[in-house]
Amino acid sequence: MEDLDQVVVENFPRYLRIPSVHSNISYDECVGFLKNQARGLGLPISIHYFFPKKPVVIITWKGKEPHLPSIMLNGHMDAVPVFENGWTCDPFGAEMDDKGNIYARGAQDMKCVSIQYLEAIRRIKKENVTLKRTIHVSFVPDEEIGGFKDIKPFVESEAFKKLNVGFVLNEGSASLNNVLPLYYGERIRGVMLIHCPGQPGHGSLLLEHTAGEKLIKILDKFYKFREQEKKKLEEDSRVTIGDVTTVNLAVIEGGVQNNIIPPEFTLTIDCRIAITVNLKEFEETFNEWCKEAGEGVWIEYQQKESQVPATKLDEFNSYWIAFKKTADHMDVQLKPQILMAMSDSLFANALHSPITAC
Ligand SMILES: [Zn+2]
Missing domain, CATH: 3.30.70.360 (Alpha-Beta Plaits)
Incomplete structure (x- = not known):
């Protein structure tokens, strides 16, 4: 295993072992974990509170042209509760089996995605590449219970405006093959x-x-x-x-x-x-x-909720064009559709910033 692979199989279980499941979640451990991640990546971190004990954490990687609208990679820190008698392993053990599968609550929804954001940045940085646009990786609380208390004031805040977000990637759903569901709107x-x-x-x-x-x-x-x-x-x-x-x-x-x-x-x-x-x-x-x-x-x-327009997947949306080009290059097929449930992107979408999730 390469060093970078070793880092990810250590980081991911570490995040999973934090029991950030409802109800009455303490996010302190998540914040501590993310501070360490930011330090390891050599990136600044900011923590915002719009309600007590409900942190919104942002790790920022400044681009070569920071005046351009930025890209936000969003993830939620919370997970749904655990009913231990339905588990065949420790839901917070994050043990890896001999096939390389890691089992824990929140592994899929959605700590794996947040870890992928961080590990992608680690890999790109290692190549001494600096991206054109600034990237903000956001970690938000309480998505699983609606997120209204926390995300709404965040996206309406001055702090969010200052991030100058042009495009947000958020959670989607997993795929067993190279056809990925791409959610460009939410009910x-x-x-x-x-x-x-x-x-x-x-x-x-x-x-x-x-x-x-x-x-x-x-x-x-x-x-x-x-x-x-x-x-x-x-x-x-x-x-x-x-x-x-x-x-x-x-x-x-x-x-x-x-x-x-x-x-x-x-x-x-x-x-x-x-x-x-x-x-x-x-x-x-x-x-x-x-x-x-x-x-x-x-x-x-x-x-x-009020009606929110879906992200336009057309030639006028340069973010979409770039995203699609990369998917084509990776030989990944995208299947655009409307998300059946609701996630935090609805709030960012309300600001008319293009959203997609995959
Ligand atoms: Zn989720």
Whole structure:
């Protein structure tokens, strides 16, 4: 193994052994690890706090023409929780098997990508090459729980403006062959709480306009819509999950005791809206469904994003041209598509900086 390979198989497990999994993550160890990385690469590091204990870490490699818009390589430091009884190895052991596979929570999503950014820089620097544009490698907290608290103030801050970001690369998904999914946009997430108030009373009666009847009517609308979207996906192999809108019932709340008709049921609907949908019209449709479900049914939006245009993959986007040229040179096929879930790039995209993820 070359020295550089040795460095990466030591660095990557070291990052994985930091248990930065939800909930109540302490990011101190991640920050310490990244400070060491920056020192090893001979690059400056800055740490920004927009909320206590939620660091946004930036390692910067200055380019030959630093006045040009920079490239940001983004990664999140957090990972989803671990249920240890479902694991056959220590989720924070980061042991390598004899095939060279390394197992740990967060290995795929997405500490491997952040380590790839750093190791790519290490290799290019070793060749005594300085890139034209400045590179900022960002490490952000709490992506797995929405990132709203931390990423939004970051991308709206003066500190972010000063980075003069022109292009962001963010996480995508893995591929088993040389066809890589390339995500150039994200669906819009909406979380709706649908309140279904109704006539309360004793469970022995057949009252009119109960919360339960309204619940069924509104759910029926949502599930009929869901069926239509499912059909679009099943009937055309070119359509991916990112191209359709998904609605799913996530929570039902309400009820007092088992012989009482409650005054209200509340449904939580998780909604991922395709970028081709007209949001205003979509919202009007929901309001119409509420009206049809019965008196007093209304929607409270727990999360409501605005429409974000996808990155343009055309000849006017010089970043895309450069990216595509390199992919072609590496004989890697790119499969452009819309990301089915949501990641931090939505926020950077809101600043109209071109985004892609791969
Ligand atoms: Zn991720």
